[in-house]
Amino acid sequence: MRLTSLLLSGTAVAALTLGGAALAQPAAGTTAAKPAAAKPAAAKTATATAKPAAKKAAKAPAGPAPLAEANEEQLLAAKQAHLGQYECEFRQTVNISPNLKHAGYIDVSYLKNVFTMKPVLSSTGALRLEDVTGRTLMVQIANKSMLLDVRAGQRMVDECVHPEQRAAIEAARSASAPSGGLGIAPSGL
Known part of the structure; x- marks a missing residue:
């Protein structure tokens, strides 16, 4: 009984963290790795998108240097x-x-x-x-x-x-x- 309540509370926590996506998953005895895998994949995509943007920002020229006043x-x-x-x-x-x-x-x-x-x-x-x-x-x-x-x-x-x-x-x-x-x-x- 205690194991069942732990599993149920784990499912409730997962539902809260994943925004309800865990509730649509099969019971505890079957594989429920898809929602957990979707979150890191989304994080990887966001990170992969952020890296080229950061590289572009680093490579972007700072603009022309200010010109010295003419003598x-x-x-x-x-x-x-x-x-x-x-x-x-x-x-x-x-x-x-x-x-x-x-x-x-x-x-x-x-x-x-x-x-x-x-x-x-x-x-x-x-x-x-x-x-x-x-x-x-x-x-x-x-x-x-x-x-x-x-x-x-x-x-x-x-x-x-x-x-x-x-x-x-x-x-x-x-x-x-x-x-x-x-x-x-x-x-x-």
């Missing part, structure tokens, strides 16, 4: 950058605009990418636009510009010409072209 030299370099659209080789384009959130920084758009760049004047007179993430570099010289992938060590696009660079090229051509005739002076006349 006077950087602000001067930013003013020397040719803003607007560049026509490049293979009918590609690059667009350069000031960064709206950070004074002294430049946004370079190429294909579907936008790179935030820090302008730096070099000792050779070239303007370097250095990607704040270290991935790309745009070099602007008098007659052309090029966008480089620093990590891969190769050019992304070359022969990029801004209208101001095109005007400089034309001015150099006309300055070097001889005026009048073929530029050959006859000797002995």
Whole structure:
């Protein structure tokens, strides 16, 4: 009798813990492992689902690092950058605009990418636009510009010409072209 009451109270406890699922099970003498197995399987599924979410949260980037405030030299370099659209080789384009959130920084758009760049004047007179993430570099010289992938060590696009660079090229051509005739002076006349 005592064993029967223990079994009945065990069934009542199981019914309370499993939300009544144990009451639908067969009597104590038969197998009643299914409800008990269902609960750990559900826990395993919840744990398995939580683990990838935790991994994704751990792998998610914390966002871009805050940019340092531009100094006077950087602000001067930013003013020397040719803003607007560049026509490049293979009918590609690059667009350069000031960064709206950070004074002294430049946004370079190429294909579907936008790179935030820090302008730096070099000792050779070239303007370097250095990607704040270290991935790309745009070099602007008098007659052309090029966008480089620093990590891969190769050019992304070359022969990029801004209208101001095109005007400089034309001015150099006309300055070097001889005026009048073929530029050959006859000797002995």
